[in-house]
Amino acid sequence: MKSALVVDVQEFINEHPFGRFRRLIFFMCFVIVLLDGFDAAAIGFIAPSLMTEWHLAKPDLVPVLSAALFGLAFGALVSGPLSDRVGRRSLMLGSVVLFGVASVASAFSTNLVQLTVLRFITGIGLGAAMANAVTMMDEFCTTRRRATVTSLMCCGFPLGAACGGLIAAWLVPQAGWRSVLMLGGVAPILHSVLLLLKMPESVRFMVANHKPVARIRAVLVRIADEAINARGFTLSESAPETGDNGLGLVLSRSYIVGSLMLWLAAFMGLLIIYALINWMPILLKDAGLSLKSATLISALFPLGGVGAVLCGALMDRFNANVVVAACYALAAISLFCIGATAGHIALLVPIVLVSGVLMNTAQASMNALAATFYPTEGRGTGVAWMLGMARFGGIAGSFLVAELVRWHFTLVGVFATIAVAGALACVALLVKQLAPPHVFRTAPDGVGSLSH
Numbered sequence: 001m002k003s004a005l006v007v008d009v010q011e012f013i014n015e016h017p018f019g020r021f022r023r024l025i026f027f028m029c030f031v032i033v034l035l036d037g038f039d040a041a042a043i044g045f046i047a048p049s050l051m052t053e054w055h056l057a058k059p060d061l062v063p064v065l066s067a068a069l070f071g072l073a074f075g076a077l078v079s080g081p082l083s084d085r086v087g088r089r090s091l092m093l094g095s096v097v098l099f100g101v102a103s104v105a106s107a108f109s110t111n112l113v114q115l116t117v118l119r120f121i122t123g124i125g126l127g128a129a130m131a132n133a134v135t136m137m138d139e140f141c142t143t144r145r146r147a148t149v150t151s152l153m154c155c156g157f158p159l160g161a162a163c164g165g166l167i168a169a170w171l172v173p174q175a176g177w178r179s180v181l182m183l184g185g186v187a188p189i190l191h192s193v194l195l196l197l198k199m200p201e202s203v204r205f206m207v208a209n210h211k212p213v214a215r216i217r218a219v220l221v222r223i224a225d226e227a228i229n230a231r232g233f234t235l236s237e238s239a240p241e242t243g244d245n246g247l248g249l250v251l252s253r254s255y256i257v258g259s260l261m262l263w264l265a266a267f268m269g270l271l272i273i274y275a276l277i278n279w280m281p282i283l284l285k286d287a288g289l290s291l292k293s294a295t296l297i298s299a300l301f302p303l304g305g306v307g308a309v310l311c312g313a314l315m316d317r318f319n320a321n322v323v324v325a326a327c328y329a330l331a332a333i334s335l336f337c338i339g340a341t342a343g344h345i346a347l348l349v350p351i352v353l354v355s356g357v358l359m360n361t362a363q364a365s366m367n368a369l370a371a372t373f374y375p376t377e378g379r380g381t382g383v384a385w386m387l388g389m390a391r392f393g394g395i396a397g398s399f400l401v402a403e404l405v406r407w408h409f410t411l412v413g414v415f416a417t418i419a420v421a422g423a424l425a426c427v428a429l430l431v432k433q434l435a436p437p438h439v440f441r442t443a444p445d446g447v448g449s450l451s452h
Contacts, residue, residue, distance in 0.1 A: 009203050009207050009233050009234070009235050014143055016224045018145075021223055025200070028194060028199055033130060033157050034160035035160060035184070036160065037162075039122065039164070042168060043065060044279070047281070048282065049176070058282065059406065067116045067117070071121060072123040075125060075388075076385065076388030079095065081380070083132055084379070087201050088139075089199055093199065096125065096195060098122075098128075099125025099126045099188055100125070100187070101185065102119075102125060103184045104181075127388065131384035131387050134153070134367045146316070147315035147316045147320060148313045148316050150371055154367045158356070162300075169295045200219045205376065207234065217233075248378075249381070249382075250385060261429060262386045263386055264425070265425040265429050266389060266425075268422065268425040269359070270391060270393040276418070283401075283411060284297060297352055311362070320369055323365075324369060325427075329426040330358045332423045334351060339416060340415075362425070366386065366390070404417060
């Protein structure tokens with residue numbers, strides 16, 4: 001490497017250990033995903049307090065529960081193509097500041113309309129930040145461990161959601177529901193200072209977009225000193241040449257079927273997750289549990305997402321589509337069981353935890369699945385658009401449960417309906433497995449793997 005004049009960036013990343021510099025990038029991206037999860041869960045856990053203070057009925061909550069999801073979808077869909085044009089770093093920094101300021105402002109809302117508007121703005125920032133965090137982390141990973149590291153980072157979402165539930169259960173009785181939103185805003189504002197000082201631009205993005213050699217070298221030197229000798233950089237990726245970038249690549253003939261199946265699976269996954277995060281405390285309370293018990297048991301569901309680390313390792317070793325599809329299938333079965341055991345706390349607790357492990361593992365793994373599916377020229381758009389389409393699933397989940405409650409579905413009927421979405425996500429990924437592109441990628445140790 002010391003004598004090389006032209007360095008392949010991905011080979012350079014593969015050849016060097018995951019040292020202090022990349023661990024810092026991982027931490028910064030992990031915190032962004034953690035804050036996203038906290039915010040997603042917080043609104044559901046403060047919903048009972050909103051109903052009491054503002055004298056709302058359950059259907060009145062739908063706009064405020066779904067407002068951030070519309071913003072998340074909009075932020076992801078817009079930021080993806082922008083990140084493939086202007087870079088990951090600037091969009092990430094601006095979006096974190098945006099959702100922090102909007103969350104603080106939402107804590108001072110005096111009515112449902114104000115809160116709904118501010119939640120939409122918060123969502124725009126969250127959607128852009130999450131998509132760019134996933135893309136940034138993937139582009140600093142070795143080929144062999146991309147799914148493992150990206151999935152580990154995405155564990156921040158369910159962990160943040162679980163923390164949101166546990167913190168809200170303690171904080172709301174002590175300081176009121178506004179304190180939860182205030183905390184969810186101050187934290188990202190503080191984190192944006194670290195991002196400003198320490199977050200680099202993606203080296204793979206800079207090479208793909210012909211940025212100055214000096215800028216690329218300055219980042220790679222922080223991975224290994226020998227990059228100082230490089231006089232040029234290249235990026236080799238074994239992906240179909242489409243002649244497109246951004247959205248053109250994502251919707252090209254080579255990628256369209258896989259893109260649509262990713263969107264469908266992610267849509268169904270977030271339909272389930274947001275339906276349960278937003279409504280499970282209310283549903284379990286109506287089933288006879290105390291508010292505290294309903295809140296604490298509901299917090300077990302997002303906590304299960306830590307299983308994504310194991311799933312990421314399996315994705316790197318075996319067929320990634322089949323691994324994630326199996327998680328969705330098993331999640332569908334366990335979700336059905338929640339409705340059937342709601343009256344028995346001894347059974348309900350482990351089943352909620354198991355369903356959370358399966359469901360959140362599958363959904364967190366979708367980020368790695370999308371990031372490894374697209375080449376650098378379209379990765380930002382591909383990941384962001386999958387996340388954006390998934391957010392519409394979250395919106396649908398909030399509306400779906402509201403309608404099922406309005407139609408007087410039993411608890412068993414509600415969870416059986418939600419479980420169907422898990423089965424559809426499983427089918428979508430099996431279809432993706434059969435669709436092009438079929439890309440043969442060679443790992444650093446020379447072992448080849450077939451990827452879609």
